[in-house]
Amino acid sequence: MRILIVGGGTGGTILGNQLARRLAREIRAGEVRLTLLSASDRHMYQPGLLYVAFGQMTPDELYRDEASLLEPTIDFQVDPVTEFHLDRNQVTTQSGKTHDYDILVIATGSRIVPQEVAGLSEGAEMFYTEEDAIRMHRRLLEFRGGTVAMVVSIPHKCPVAPVEAAFLLHDFFKARGIRDKVKLRYHYPVNQVHATPNVARWAKPEFDKAGIEYETLFNLKEVDPANKIIYSEEGTDVKYDLLIAIPPHSGAETVDENNLGQGGWIPTDRFKLTMNGHDNVYVIGDATDIPVSKTGSAAHFEAEVVVENIASMIKTGTPVREYDGRVYCFIEAGYDRATYNAFDYVNLPELKPPSKAIHWFKVAYNQMYWTTVRGLL
Amino acid sequence: MSECKVVDARNTFCPGPLMELIRHMKKASVGDMFELLSTDDGSSNDVPEWVHKAKHEMVSSEKVAGVWHIRVRKAR
Numbered sequence: 121m122r123i124l125i126v127g128g129g130t131g132g133t134i135l136g137n138q139l140a141r142r143l144a145r146e147i148r149a150g151e152v153r154l155t156l157l158s159a160s161d162r163h164m165y166q167p168g169l170l171y172v173a174f175g176q177m178t179p180d181e182l183y184r185d186e187a188s189l190l191e192p193t194i195d196f197q198v199d200p201v202t203e204f205h206l207d208r209n210q211v212t213t214q215s216g217k218t219h220d221y222d223i224l225v226i227a228t229g230s231r232i233v234p235q236e237v238a239g240l241s242e243g244a245e246m247f248y249t250e251e252d253a254i255r256m257h258r259r260l261l262e263f264r265g266g267t268v269a270m271v272v273s274i275p276h277k278c279p280v281a282p283v284e285a286a287f288l289l290h291d292f293f294k295a296r297g298i299r300d301k302v303k304l305r306y307h308y309p310v311n312q313v314h315a316t317p318n319v320a321r322w323a324k325p326e327f328d329k330a331g332i333e334y335e336t337l338f339n340l341k342e343v344d345p346a347n348k349i350i351y352s353e354e355g356t357d358v359k360y361d362l363l364i365a366i367p368p369h370s371g372a373e374t375v376d377e378n379n380l381g382q383g384g385w386i387p388t389d390r391f392k393l394t395m396n397g398h399d400n401v402y403v404i405g406d407a408t409d410i411p412v413s414k415t416g417s418a419a420h421f422e423a424e425v426v427v428e429n430i431a432s433m434i435k436t437g438t439p440v441r442e443y444d445g446r447v448y449c450f451i452e453a454g455y456d457r458a459t460y461n462a463f464d465y466v467n468l469p470e471l472k473p474p475s476k477a478i479h480w481f482k483v484a485y486n487q488m489y490w491t492t493v494r495g496l497l
Numbered sequence: 498m499s500e501c502k503v504v505d506a507r508n509t510f511c512p513g514p515l516m517e518l519i520r521h522m523k524k525a526s527v528g529d530m531f532e533l534l535s536t537d538d539g540s541s542n543d544v545p546e547w548v549h550k551a552k553h554e555m556v557s558s559e560k561v562a563g564v565w566h567i568r569v570r571k572a573r
Contacts, residue, residue, distance in 0.1 A: 274512070274516055274519055274520050274523070275512070275516075275520045279512045309516065309519055310513070310515045310516055310519070310543065310547065311515075311543050311546050311547060315512040315513040315515070315516045316510050316512070316513060317510075317513075317537075317539060337546070337547055337550045337551075339519060339523075339551065353551055354550045354551050354552075355552075382524065383520075383524055411505070411506050411509040411512070411514075411517050412509060413512060445508070445509070463510050465508040465509065466508060468510055469510060
């Protein structure tokens with residue numbers, strides 16, 4: 121039995137490690153071979169980029185060698201997949217190698233595509249790459265006052281990031297003693313300050329209290345970096361001095377190039393997590409088109425389901441679990457308070473009041489993540 | 498007339514039905530029709546409000562067996 125995992129991010133790494141342990145006997149006996157193909161030899165803790173943008177973490181804290189995170193029984197290769205031949209259970213990699221599989225797991229994640237919005241790359245600061253987060257921090261430090269506009273494009277990973285960034289901007293300028301010189305304006309695509317009603321109900325009065333202005337039903341159409349104006353699809357425009365953007369995201373380039381799904385999102389059964397029309401192909405994390413948050417926690421919970429099902433299929437011939445849509449997200453409410461959002465396909469998120477304790481748990485989790493991806497937590 | 502694409506956002510809370518619809522419509526061509534399936538009653542107000550502001554076209558909206566079926570056409 122050849123199991124091939126494509127992607128060494130949160131989902132692929134957790135899945136590989138948990139599967140390696142669940143199938144340790146079968147791997148030792150040579151009955152199962154587990155291979156993980158990744159585009160990089162490094163693993164990044166992506167949520168840390170937000171802290172880098174606000175000067176609370178340095179980039180070196182966000183990385184580990186991928187090999188150091190993986191069970192030694194996993195055949196790990198830095199050789200990204202360039203071609204998927206699902207009809208013959210085969211992939212081809214950048215180096216020209218061909219890998220046959222019996223079970224394929226696609227965990228190729230998502231990427232930012234700011235180029236899809238005219239002027240966005242030139243006009244905005246972002247925190248979705250190491251380079252961008254460092255630059256955003258520099259721009260924030262240089263800023264002396266004026267209008268800071270936040271814009272949110274869709275789709276994007278980590279749906280609570282816009283709210284967190286808004287609160288952190290407030291606290292950042294407050295800590296520098298120039299909050300009274302900064303007008304914070306938040307722009308959001310739907311008709312409330314967050315897509316999830318309970319998050320919106322909590323965040324709106326918090327925005328009011330912090331003096332964060334907001335405009336809803338604002339879908340970013342174009343940025344004019346020369347004149348510092350943002351334009352919405354809905355026909356409004358706003359002048360800014362500093363623009364902070366949540367850029368639009370797309371699925372992995374290789375998914376796009378292989379026409380596995382529109383926009384790079386792979387059509388996936390929301391319960392079984394199999395690719396539609398391909399029972400031996402699983403999809404987890406940001407790569408799916410299922411309507412849940414694109415976050416590490418969704419990838420984590422999905423990976424656990426797929427691990428149990430693959431292991432059970434091998435041991436008993438029957439899958440045992442379905443993904444219930446479970447997601448858990450911390451929400452930073454500023455420098456020293458946080459809350460969290462936990463929900464599934466049936467149960468609505470219920471937000472607890474932000475507290476210092478949850479913030480410190482999030483700070484601890486920034487380190488505990490490395491035990492999570494090892495499949496231990 | 499292009500075919501109607503179904504956006505199944507039943508039982509989803511984050512990013513939610515309207516966000517799912519906007520995501521699909523962004524990539525569509527003018528004239529494309531979408532049917533949003535939502536179990537969130539808020540969709541019956543949120544979607545028409547956005548469609549009106551974004552100058553698209555509401556085609557129909559009805560609740561059948563607890564599920565909202567909201568049809569929208571991309572107009573520009």
